[in-house]
Amino acid sequence: MSDEKKYNRFVRLVLVLVVFVLIYFLAFLMNPFSPSWKEYANHSAADLAIEIALSLLLGWAIIEVSTGIAHWLERRLPWTSSPLRRFLLQTTLTVVSVVFLLVFQDLVFRIIYGECCFSQQESLELWQFFVVSVLVSILVSTVHTGYFLLQRWKTSMSEAADLRVKTLELKEIAMQAELQSLxxxxxxxxxxxxxxxxxxxxxxxxxxxxxxxxxxxxVYRYMIQNVKRDLVQLGDELAFVKAYLYLIRIRHGENVQVTIGVGDEARKRAIPPITLQLLIENAIKHNVATASQPLRITVTADDDWLYVINNLQPIPNPMPSTGTGLANITDRYRILSGRLPEVSQGLTEFTVVLPLLDF
Known part of the structure; x- marks a missing residue:
């Protein structure tokens, strides 16, 4: 037998004792001066044992009937569908069932002790016992329903929490996949x-x-080493850009002039790798760069922001964009930090402001 089944049986046994005590306690409170309480002292041990056994059986039957009705109705009329109908139907069925149990108990007493003629006081006490038993059965049904609803609520909260965790995990997986794609x-x-x-x-x-x-x-070795990283130190990125500028000079000569002025503190901060290379390449792609109209790119920084500014001289008939420049940078920042670059275009300058991040 599993530990859970043993625990459930123990709980049922305790509940039977609780119902037994509760019935007699409420009956006593309803009529504490009844002569019947004194007569118990004159009963034989056999009669007391029979009455206690029958009362315990009644308590067990009340519990089984009340909980059984609740389980049966939960499959056919859940609380979520119609709470008022469920309450009225469950209460009615519980009362009717307990009435049948009390009638059956009365028949058992008649079989054991024979037909009895009750006085008016004894008849009143029997009705009081009847009312108390019905009230206890309703109480048992209510407590069971409350416990059931509490368990449902705890299960729902647990499932909701698990769902939130799984959603966050899936979101993180999707973001990582998107980041790798970028x-x-x-x-x-x-x-x-x-x-x-x-x-x-x-x-x-x-x-x-x-x-x-x-x-x-x-340059490409740096890209291979860092493309799998989410963030790199700005100082390392600037060293990479310095090497990359040799390629720019070979391709464009003095037509493209890049000036870098970034302090030591800012160099310790982080940015997504290959970001500056993309911005420089993007500026060259979309602007005229000639000896008479050189393209000037300036890279500066303060404590929290990196500024990449170029003079604006758009190409008259630009090539279609591949969508890898600013869009790539913006998407990577969105995934990694939620802080986005700021892009502004004036009459003479194009400015991209990148947030400096922390590892």
Whole structure:
């Protein structure tokens, strides 16, 4: 027998004793001066044993009937569907069932002791006992229903909590998958532009192409090492950008001028990897960069923000956007911190302000 079944049987036994005591206690409170209480002292041990046994059986029957009706109705008329109908029907069925139990108990007493003629006082006491038994049965039904509803509520709360946890877990998994997808966009965006330049250099100047390839490999090594990371230190990102600017000078010469002025404290903060490279590449892609109209990009920072500003000189007939630049950066910030970059465009400048994060 399992521990749970043993516990349930023990609880039922305790409840039978409670109902037995409760019936006689309420009967005493209803009529404490009844002569019947004194007559118990004159009963034989056998008669007392029979009455106690029958009363215990009555208590057990009241519990079983009351709880059985509640279980039966829960399958056919749950509390959530119609509480008032459920209350009236459950109370009515409980009262009717207990009436039958009391009639049956009376028949048993008649069989044991024979037909008896009761005085008016004894008849009144029998009706009082009858009323008390019905009230106790209603109480048992109410307590059982309250316990049942409490368990349902606890189960619902537990299930709701589990559902919230699973929802958060699934949300985190989805966000991580989205983040990995966003990171995978960085490779082709970066490599397409630089391999195009490298292919031209191989034909025009093989020596420069070799140095370009060496720097490209160092830059790409940084990307491989950090693309799986969610955040990198701004100082490391700036060191990567410094190496990346060699590739920019080979591709564009002095047509693109990048100035970096970031203090030591800001360099200890964090940003998503490859963010600055994307912003610089994005500025070059969408603006004219010539000897007469150089593109100037400035990178500065304060304690909480990184500012990337370029002079605005849009290309007359721009190529269709690949959607990897600002959208990629914004989505990664949204997933990692909830803080979003601020983008503003004036008459002469285009500004992207990135939040500096903490590890």
């Amino acid at each position: 990171k995978l966009q960085l490779d082709p965006h970066f490599m397409f532009n630089n391999f195009s330049t490298l292919s031209e250099l191989i034909n025009d100047d093989p020596a420069v192409a070799t140095r370009f390839l060496d720097n490209l490999s160092r």
